[in-house]
Amino acid sequence: MKKLTLLPMAAMVGLLFFQGTTKPEVETAPNHLAMSPDMPENIKAIVDQKCYGCHNAESKNEKGKAKLDWDAFEASKKSKQMATKGKIAEVLEKGDMPPAKFLENKPEGKLSEAELATLMEWSAGKKKKTE
Amino acid sequence: MKRWHYLLGGPALLLLIIQFVPTELPAVETDNSGDIIASGIVSEEVTKMLKTSCYNCHSNETEYPWYSHVAPSSWLVARDVRIAREELNFSLWQDYDMIEQLEKLDDIYLEVEAGKMPLGIYTLVHQSAKLDDAQRKVIIEWAEATMDVIAESEEDAESEEEEVNEE
Known part of the structure; x- marks a missing residue:
């Protein structure tokens, strides 16, 4: 069989597995974070240092901004915040954040074990009623 | 030759x-007692849209067209339906816990608002599944309102629990 006749078929089959991917953009200078007053200080500190660089309203990392914007988080409703925290817990559990590609260029961006535990407890924990 | x-x-x-x-x-199941529509949180208007635009992939009630039984299109259909159900399966709605339901509604809001769902490759062959801007608005407003209802009902449940504990 001639190779040429296989090419279109191979291309078609190949197309089935094609998935659009976006290249992560590395964000270097984190801006200052102004977050909701009800967020615990220790959480704010970690987020400011390790997450906010990409996850903010002015981020050039479009995907990061679309997935989570800490500036918007502050202003969002309780139900939205609960959903967002649930997703954060999931991503942290899987070890997907900060992204491995990002850490290649910026290994110091990695969450320490203590930071990870703190963030996971905050994001996964059921909110406590204060009143 | x-x-x-x-x-x-x-x-x-x-x-x-x-x-x-x-x-x-992925198998078709018709008896889905935990379905989101059976749970009563979906209006009639939204029910109709979910059924025509989402359910073929995001539920156990997939209606497979003829070409889903023929390779190579069968590979694409099988893969897409499998992944779709893993992400969100309306037939299993009541198995999700409260946070999962909130996450999924939030995803519905974001995906539908951004026009990412239903997938372009799907609406290409299922024209009736296309959502116009007005329909998208109805769905995202429903998703947002339903998130509030779920978050509030959880709060109520918690305060009731506390009351019981105090007694």
């Missing part, structure tokens, strides 16, 4: 061979 024999015969033979690659379409 002439050149056109190869040109037609090659692909035809390949098409025949790939039919023997085992492909399993």
Whole structure:
């Protein structure tokens, strides 16, 4: 069989597995974070240092901004915040954040074990009623 | 053999061979007691849209078209339906816990608002599944309102629990 006749078929089959991917953009200078007053200080500190660089309203990392914007988080409703925290817990559990590609260029961006535990407890924990 | 024999015969033979690659379409279940619509949080208008634009992939009630039984399109359908159900399966709605339901509604809001769902490749062959801007607005408003209802009902449940504990 001639190779040429296989090419279109191979291309078609190949197309089935094609998935659009976006290249992560590395964000270097984190801006200052102004977050909701009800967020615990220790959480704010970690987020400011390790997450906010990409996850903010002015981020050039479009995907990061679309997935989570800490500036918007502050202003969002309780139900939205609960959903967002649930997703954060999931991503942290899987070890997907900060992204491995990002850490290649910026290994110091990695969450320490203590930071990870703190963030996971905050994001996964059921909110406590204060009143 | 002439050149056109190869040109037609090659692909035809390949098409025949790939039919023997085992492909399993995710199973269809009609009895779904935990369905989101059965749970009563979906209006009639939204129910209709979910059924026509989402349920073929995001539920156990997939209606497989003929080409989903023929390779290579069967591979795409099987894969997409499998992934779709893993992400969100309306038939299993009541198995999700409160946070999961909130996450999924939030995803519905974001995906539908951004026009990412239903997938373009799906609406290409299922024109009736297309959502116009007005329909998208109805769905995202429903998702947002439902998130509030779920978050509030959880709060109520918690305060009731506390009351019981105090007694």
